[in-house]
Amino acid sequence: MSFFKADNLVKHFGGLAAVNNVSFEVRKGEIFGLIGPNGSGKTTTFNLISGIHRLNSGKVIFKGQEIHRLPTHKICKLGIGRTFQVVKPLGRMTVLDNVIAAAFVRVNTMREARELALQTIDFCGLLPVQNLLAKSLPIAWRKRLEITRAMATRPDLLLLDETSAGLNPTELLKAIELIKKIRDSGTTVIIIEHIMHVIMSISDRIHAINFGQTIGEGTPQEVAQNKAVIEAYLGTDYA
Amino acid sequence: MLSEMKKNLYPLIFLLALAVFPFLAREEYYEHLVILFMMWVIIGSSWNLLAGYTGRVSFGHAAFFGSGAYAAGLLTYHYGISPWWGMATGGLLATAVAFPFGWITFRLRGAYFALATLALNEVLKDAAKIAEPLTNGMVGILIMPTFSSKLPYYYIIMAMMVLTILCMRLTVHSKLGYYFVSIREDQDAAESMGINTTRYKMISLGIGTFWTGLAGAFYMNYMGFIDPSVVFSLQDISIAAVLVGIVGGAGTIYGPAVGAFVMIAVQEFFRSGFFGVFKYFGDKTGSAAFATLSEFVKSAHALGFGLLVIFVILLLPNGIVGDWGKIKKRVFRVKTVG
Amino acid sequence: MDVFLQTLVAGILKGGLYALIGMGMTLIMGVMGIINLAQGQLMMVSMYITYVLFSVFKIDPYLSLLIAMPALFLLGVLIQRQLLNPLMKVETILPHNQVLMTVGIGMVLTEVIRFIFKSDYRSVSTTYSNQTFFLGHISFSVALTVAFFIAVAFTLAMFWFLMKTDLGRSIRATAQDKDAATLMGVNTARITVITFGLGSALAACAGTLLAPVFYIFPDIGGPFTSKAFVITILGGLGSTVGAIFGGLTLGIAESMGPTYLGMDYENIIGMVIFVLVLVFLPSGFKRLTKI
Numbered sequence: 116m117s118f119f120k121a122d123n124l125v126k127h128f129g130g131l132a133a134v135n136n137v138s139f140e141v142r143k144g145e146i147f148g149l150i151g152p153n154g155s156g157k158t159t160t161f162n163l164i165s166g167i168h169r170l171n172s173g174k175v176i177f178k179g180q181e182i183h184r185l186p187t188h189k190i191c192k193l194g195i196g197r198t199f200q201v202v203k204p205l206g207r208m209t210v211l212d213n214v215i216a217a218a219f220v221r222v223n224t225m226r227e228a229r230e231l232a233l234q235t236i237d238f239c240g241l242l243p244v245q246n247l248l249a250k251s252l253p254i255a256w257r258k259r260l261e262i263t264r265a266m267a268t269r270p271d272l273l274l275l276d277e278t279s280a281g282l283n284p285t286e287l288l289k290a291i292e293l294i295k296k297i298r299d300s301g302t303t304v305i306i307i308e309h310i311m312h313v314i315m316s317i318s319d320r321i322h323a324i325n326f327g328q329t330i331g332e333g334t335p336q337e338v339a340q341n342k343a344v345i346e347a348y349l350g351t352d353y354a
Numbered sequence: 355m356l357s358e359m360k361k362n363l364y365p366l367i368f369l370l371a372l373a374v375f376p377f378l379a380r381e382e383y384y385e386h387l388v389i390l391f392m393m394w395v396i397i398g399s400s401w402n403l404l405a406g407y408t409g410r411v412s413f414g415h416a417a418f419f420g421s422g423a424y425a426a427g428l429l430t431y432h433y434g435i436s437p438w439w440g441m442a443t444g445g446l447l448a449t450a451v452a453f454p455f456g457w458i459t460f461r462l463r464g465a466y467f468a469l470a471t472l473a474l475n476e477v478l479k480d481a482a483k484i485a486e487p488l489t490n491g492m493v494g495i496l497i498m499p500t501f502s503s504k505l506p507y508y509y510i511i512m513a514m515m516v517l518t519i520l521c522m523r524l525t526v527h528s529k530l531g532y533y534f535v536s537i538r539e540d541q542d543a544a545e546s547m548g549i550n551t552t553r554y555k556m557i558s559l560g561i562g563t564f565w566t567g568l569a570g571a572f573y574m575n576y577m578g579f580i581d582p583s584v585v586f587s588l589q590d591i592s593i594a595a596v597l598v599g600i601v602g603g604a605g606t607i608y609g610p611a612v613g614a615f616v617m618i619a620v621q622e623f624f625r626s627g628f629f630g631v632f633k634y635f636g637d638k639t640g641s642a643a644f645a646t647l648s649e650f651v652k653s654a655h656a657l658g659f660g661l662l663v664i665f666v667i668l669l670l671p672n673g674i675v676g677d678w679g680k681i682k683k684r685v686f687r688v689k690t691v692g
Numbered sequence: 693m694d695v696f697l698q699t700l701v702a703g704i705l706k707g708g709l710y711a712l713i714g715m716g717m718t719l720i721m722g723v724m725g726i727i728n729l730a731q732g733q734l735m736m737v738s739m740y741i742t743y744v745l746f747s748v749f750k751i752d753p754y755l756s757l758l759i760a761m762p763a764l765f766l767l768g769v770l771i772q773r774q775l776l777n778p779l780m781k782v783e784t785i786l787p788h789n790q791v792l793m794t795v796g797i798g799m800v801l802t803e804v805i806r807f808i809f810k811s812d813y814r815s816v817s818t819t820y821s822n823q824t825f826f827l828g829h830i831s832f833s834v835a836l837t838v839a840f841f842i843a844v845a846f847t848l849a850m851f852w853f854l855m856k857t858d859l860g861r862s863i864r865a866t867a868q869d870k871d872a873a874t875l876m877g878v879n880t881a882r883i884t885v886i887t888f889g890l891g892s893a894l895a896a897c898a899g900t901l902l903a904p905v906f907y908i909f910p911d912i913g914g915p916f917t918s919k920a921f922v923i924t925i926l927g928g929l930g931s932t933v934g935a936i937f938g939g940l941t942l943g944i945a946e947s948m949g950p951t952y953l954g955m956d957y958e959n960i961i962g963m964v965i966f967v968l969v970l971v972f973l974p975s976g977f978k979r980l981t982k983i
Contacts, residue, residue, distance in 0.1 A: 167546075186550070187545040188549055191545075192548050196546075199546075203540045204543075206539055207535075207539060215532060216536045216549075220549070225527070462970060484957070588914070593799075656806075657807065660797075664793060664797065671789055
């Protein structure tokens with residue numbers, strides 16, 4: 116039984132096939148990368164997995180269970196957490212409250228939620244800002260909050276959507292550290308990334324898509340030499 | 355710890371003052387005003403839970419107030435049951451109306467939901483007017499009040515008010531409270547955090563309408579008379595509820611109490627002609643100008659209401675409690691850090 | 693059959709005028725994203741202006757359009773500039789502050805008028821107020837019919853304005869994407885002010901045209917605001933063509949209701965349609981149109 120399987124996902128918006136027969140499997144404990152140029156359907160794929168959009172056809176199977184017809188909150192309860200490309204902080208709540216709210220999906224009392232929240236905040240390095248309002252945070256902290264909130268739901272699988280965009284090199288290094296730490300603590304990760312050296316350096320395997328279709332899959336080295344991938348990013352002259 | 359105690363101290367002192375007030379008041383009229391105040395704290399607080407905390411702004415809360423009032427009244431009118439039983443059913447009927455409504459409209463966001471509540475208000479009002487065999491139509495319902503003095507009503511509404519505020523405090527500081535605010539801040543993020551937004555919107559709607567329905571039932575018992583244009587009034591109940599919530603401070607626990615106080619005070623200010631000050635000067639000086647001014651002020655209370663709305667929104671958009679820092683700075687010249 | 697046609701005609705005539713009020717509100721909605729709950733009250737003010745011009749200066753309502761519309765335009769501009777624009781920058785817990793502000797404005801307008809004119813019912817009784825003419829067995833109210841055609845004329849003028857003039861295009865651009873419009877050189881601050889003025893002027897047009905036919909009293913604003921937002925939602929927020937369909941639909945429904953269901957059902961039918969549309973067709977008739 117595979118840990119996570121996306122099976123022939125198809126999604127149309129009007130006449131456009133945003134995702135066209137994408138399939139991949141993710142093994143427990145790995146960091147699985149999803150790359151492709153802008154508009155290739157990566158975020159739509161995440162939206163299909165987390166239940167924000169409904170599939171036109173295909174299946175999503177997580178820990179042996181078909182989840183593609185379930186509502187988003189149920190999918191979270193089953194163990195899939197996600198971050199959004201355009202971050203969604205709960206602006207008028209403090210960082211701590213943001214995470215407490217997320218923690219309540221796993222525990223029931225205030226005290227337990229607070230404990231779980233503080234643990235997660237500590238793990239993700241947000242202790243110094245826990246009492247600040249989320250809307251007052253600069254972008255790097257917001258992205259980190261996004262991850263922290265998802266982690267407080269104790270996911271077995273974490274979907275990270277472009278968490279590195281907009282970060283400077285120092286922040287980038289810290290982000291990579293955090294992602295590795297998350298994997299080491301037992302959470303499997305699927306990560307969408309634009310910034311090549313980030314995704315190449317941390318992924319165990321990578322799946323590449325363009326115009327909603329698969330164009331390659333393999334280890335980072337294999338994908339880096341894949342003609343279709345190079346063409347998609349740099350144009351036919353470089354292939 | 356000390357600040358925790360201080361937070362509870364002011365409300366407790368105020369509660370004590372309320373408890374002894376009937377014995378200090380010189381006229382029954384003032385007891386009546388405070389009864390209305392306490393009733394509005396209940397309406398405002400429950401509106402606030404739905405609108406301020408969960409972000410589902412209702413422009414038609416009279417729909418639930420009126421439902422509660424009619425629940426109490428109809429039981430007496432048709433079956434002779436004591437209207438105090440109607441109190442219990444008042445809250446329940448309001449919620450019974452709210453749930454199917456919430457179910458139909460749960461997908462609606464923001465302003466659309468607000469308009470839908472407005473429509474519900476109007477529909478129920480017209481329905482009450484039309485369904486004469488059931489509701490006695492525009493004539494309304496008249497029942498014998500149980501008590502001849504205001505005192506029992508005073509303490510009953512006070513108990514209800516305390517219960518409401520306790521309910522609010524408990525809710526806000528619990529998982530429910532966190533979930534409500536999350537829904538308000540970002541519904542999609544809330545869903546991906548495992549929050550069943552539909553279920554929690556319904557819960558918020560339930561609590562936010564139950565207490566208002568109860569207040570409506572109380573109103574039936576207290577006033578002894580209701581009709582569709584009074585208890586389903588868009589201006590006097592629905593908009594007033596919004597005002598109470600906003601003036602006091604949406605999304606705060608004691609905001610509605612402050613808002614209720616301001617609203618009653620402003621209305622009284624106008625109705626009494628600036629608390630009788632103009633009349634006093636008029637009598638003293640014999641000048642007719644003061645008399646006309648007094649009359650003008652008296653008839654202008656609706657105008658005053660409208661101006662209050664404009665003034666508060668322009669200058670204190672987060673309400674008195676919400677913008678308290680701002681007020682402290684300007685009025686009391688208190689220096690705040692940063 | 694005759695009854696049906698009669699009801700239908702009455703509904704269409706009224707609907708044409710309702711469309712004007714709806715257009716004003718939907719324009720404001722599209723550009724600023726606020727629901728102007730004072731739309732009916734602005735119309736009411738115009739009705740009183742018409743009344744004064746008629747009873748004191750003996751000016752025919754159709755002529756007073758030339759005074760009432762600019763007057764309300766100015767009032768609208770003032771309201772937007774002083775009371776609504778400042779709100780756009782403030783961040784509050786409830787985003788509904790702008791809507792609530794319009795409620796307050798509506799209340800103030802009503803009470804000021806009440807203070808000046810008291811709550812007595814007034815009427816503008818022109819020679820043609822009660823006249824009807826016949827086409828076959830169907831009677832047409834002269835006043836309503838003339839008003840209908842003037843309303844159609846203004847509607848067409850509105851379309852020409854929005855589609856063909858620079859200002860009109862700027863308004864549509866701002867409605868579609870304010871930031872993009874700003875980047876394209878549109879002075880969006882000025883546009884919002886002008887749009888509110890236009891919306892008010894449209895309300896004025898409807899008010900003046902309806903003055904010979906309705907009793908005028910301060911509280912008449914409220915029901916018209918309700919009608920305006922039903923029409924706006926029916927037609928789709930921001931869609932001027934939709935407002936026309938919405939207005940006609942409401943006019944016809946309000947005509948059919950009392951005829952076939954009973955006098956009391958006139959208002960309730962509008963509200964029921966409103967809820968149905970909100971739930972089942974949330975974007976209204978807009979889908980059929982491009983503005």
